[in-house]
Amino acid sequence: MSFDYDLFVIGGGSGGVRAARVAAAGGAKVALAEEDRYGGTCVIRGCVPKKLMVFASEYAGMVEDAQAYGWDIQSGDFNWGSFKGKLHAELDRLEAIYRNLLKNSGVETFDQRAKMADAHTVELADGTKKTAKHILLAMGGRPVWPDMPGAELGISSNEIFHLETLPKDMLIIGGGYIACEFAGIMNGLGVKTTQYYRGAQVLRGFDDEARGLVSEEMCQRGVDLHCGTNILEMRKEGDKIWVKATNGDERLFDQVMFATGRAPNTVDMGLEALGVELGRKGEIVVDEYSQTAVPSIYAIGDVTDRVNLTPVAIREGMAFVETVFKGNPTPVDHDLIPTAIFTQPEMGTVGLSEEEARELEPIEVYATSFKPMQQSFAGRAERVLMKLIVSQASRKVLGCHIVAPGAGEMIQLAGIAVKMGATKEDFDRTVAVHPTMSEELVTMKEPVRTA
Known part of the structure; x- marks a missing residue:
């Protein structure tokens, strides 16, 4: 049977776009449908604008610190209108990049909603039907609204x-x-x-x-x-x-x-009628290769509610292309994913929490909390935390948790060591970079507790 496309992707977020363009670059005939803006949650209404707002919100504190360091500067008022204009211009620029990536890879795009008609057919909002040998569902998630008056x-x-x-x-x-x-x-x-x-x-x-x-x-x-x-x-x-x-x-x-909370975007997609299994929250149930209960249909990213992070959706998209288009079955490794939370103070984490680890095996906890030099000099009383969870048996670092300015940057690098299976002694053998906050990760000699 001949199909219109080798692959039809529903959803133009990070995962869907990556899968579409990598498959197309390998010679597959690919189409993608997106009902809203290209770039998905992360680029348009998530990580990117959020991080820019985090940056904007930190300057008032920086001005106060600068005064403490001897700078004669005054803080004015924050101009939301001026910031918002620049923010939206930046999102427009990024969306254009996503559209161009698809176009230059030879992916045909449809700016409309698509849903499933059968195991090999999608129906677009205008009633057009398109067939494909493989269909990839990458519709992402949406905020959940509470059920209450007002x-x-x-x-x-x-x-x-x-x-x-x-x-x-x-x-x-x-x-x-x-x-x-x-x-x-x-x-x-x-x-x-x-x-x-x-x-x-x-x-x-x-x-x-x-x-x-x-x-x-x-x-x-x-x-x-x-x-x-x-x-x-x-x-x-x-x-x-x-x-x-x-x-x-x-x-x-x-x-x-x-x-x-957020929920997967699976409502009114025609999935249940085809035999695609959905979980309790409406998430699409997939195997380790992101394949659904219908062999021609795959799903990646937040719509599967596995690990809802942009780099994970991209990894799942790449593994899907390896598996389906390159004949190299590649499961996605969801173990030991480092992540940052851009709270103030920032938090970076990889591996097991102390609570999770002690349920599994005997552990040692190394932790230190202190006032960092920069803030301390400025008279701020903020504390930071550096924490390692170590297996008593294997000596492996099972978890690393950092609460500090720049924790996201630190945890990316600590994540490499933890992913490689570094032991506490590997950390100890590494010479400290002084004076930094992160040097505490390699200078903690005695556990604060065992469990």
Whole structure:
């Protein structure tokens, strides 16, 4: 049977675009459909604009530090309009790059929604049907909206980049990394920021000691964080939003942002009818080669809800091309993925948390918390944390957790060592780079505890 294409990709985010262009570069006939903007969550409404906002939000603190170091400079007000214009120009530039990458690789693109018609056919929004030998689902995820009175008054992380004006005060609901990052950003930009999280401590799933320090420092910097607190209802009151919380508070805010989780974009895609298995959250169930229950259909990235990170989606896309188009079956390695959370302070992590590791085997914990030189000199009381989790039996470093300025940069390099199976003694054999914060990773001699 002849098909219109060798591969049809649904979704123009990081994973889908990479798979499409690498397959096309290898000689496959490829098409891709995207209903919104090219670049996906990461480029358009995630990591990239978020990190630029993190940078913007850190300058007020830098001005204060500069004064402490003898610089005669004053901080003016933050101009949201001026920043926002530049931000959107940058996103437009990046989207154009993604479109050009596809075009130059010979991928045919359709700027419309596509869904499945059968195991080899996709149907575009205009009713056109296209057939393909292989179909790759890379639709990503979307913010989840809570089911409660007045929820429509709130915004999600998608809309925060498009605010007309910066609110004077804002409530962020959630305790995951998106909620915590935006609490730091808005607080740094001068917005009076309140955060409600229903759980006992923010950043669930990360190392307890590390997330405890992040939470403490967020509060020190002015975020009004309330754990064990959720909201019951919201309503419009004049220009403000009235919010009633489970702790009895009734307060007014200019903006309310929900960061209460994300869900895979699988609604109304025609998947169940074809026999593609979906999990409890609507995620597409795949094997280690990203293949679904229907042999011609594969899925990568956030739509599979495995490890929802951009570089992972790209890796899954590359492994898919190796497996299907290069005859080299390549499973995706989801083990020991380093990651950064751009909270303020920043957190970098790779491997197991102390809590996870001690469930598995006897461990030693090496940790140190101190005031770094740069901030300490400026009279700031912020603390950083360097922490290694070590197996008593193999001496391997099972986990590394850093809370510090530049933690993301540090964890990339520590991640190489941990991925290679470095032992505590390998770390100890490495000479310290002085004076740096990260030198503490190689100078901790005695464990602070064993478990």
